[in-house]
Amino acid sequence: MPDSPTVGSPVGRRIVLGMLGLAALGIAVGSKVNTALSTLAENDPTGLSGLVPGSGHFRIYSVAGKVPPTAPEAYGLRVDGLVRRPGVLSFADLQDLPQTQLQKDVQCVTGWRVNDVRWSGVLVRDVLHHFGLDGGARAVQFGSGDGVYTESLSLDQALRSDVLIATSMDGSEISDSHGGPVRLYVAPMYFYKSIKWLDSITVTDAAVPGFWEQRGYDVDAWVGQSNGRTDAPTA
């Protein structure tokens, strides 16, 4: 009898148990394998490693529907709230402000990391000084052109010298899927802080939790010291 419920050996069960064993092993060593793959991906001339999940490449997340791409010429950054002179900065205005370059890692709270990304743009600090802060200013809220995503930082965090309104990434304009033409880069924090398609900055008297923070993520999102994670710091 080629298959009966009783004759033969239970190979199906062995396959299932074997898979479960492999999975347990994978959970134990997956993190190390990821790190090894990231190293490999950085020195990979073939580009094949890009096909392997989680190997040192950006993953693109978006919480809104399709966001129509904005050309730099059409871009505007509204700055309002507790500032002396609310106003709008064009892409050219941003390029006229003092420029800052950073070369630092990106760490996502879901685990992937991209090393040594080159960012340039204007520090949030320089933009805030350009508009002048009112006395009651304690926090900064950021809005996205997708109309859904929000983020915020305490004023002290926003004034750090590694919190950047980025207009360029790895030497070229920031692409639409990476949040271009202008996005935030909060170097010391998990990447959900680095809001894409940045289009508004509102200075407030208290920090308002952002999109993912209302869904359980930490507001003070220091890499390696929040969200129950112990990743190496990015700043």
Added chain:
Amino acid sequence: MPRPPDALRRFSQGERWIHFSLATLFGICMLTAAMLYFATLSTLVGHRDLVARIHFITGLLLPLPLLLGAFVSQPFRDDVRRLNRFVPDDWNWLRSRDRRTGRIPVGKFNAGQKLNSAFVAGAVLILFGTGLMLHFFGFFTDTVRTGATFVHDMQAAAVAVVAAGHMWMAWMDPGARGGLRTGFVDRRWADAEHGAWAAEIAPAPEER
């Protein structure tokens, strides 16, 4: 289309529902997974929190057809036992080049179908377990979380390939497809593809 008088019952109504609901849930999981994973799709679709929630809920439901089936359907339990058991001829069948000629007797399920079902069962368990770990991430260290992500991604990629193969085989074989759609297969198809099973449940007239 009237059923030919010598049609053989291959799957019960319960089994066909189990297959249909598992396939539907699995399809939704795969579709939402693609929307979450592939950059071009995820920017096109967006709504990440909504898509993630659909993916999570569908994933939670994924083992349900199999569990319910195991409780309520005797034919399903019988077929699971058949799928589980390998005899030496199953290994011969896998190794042989003429496995479609019927030289090596094939029962209700051939060895490829047995491997596929075991793999899918394992994949459902692993995706369900690691998926729960990723959802309730607060209970785990980040090393374990990264490991669970790794396993979830790898398992999903592997099962996507296998499912694509499964659907390709079904596409190429209207007789097998009809078996899952109507519950019945015709005698000729059964003799050609599952000769030993056909002889087992309905001996040919000359053998009676």
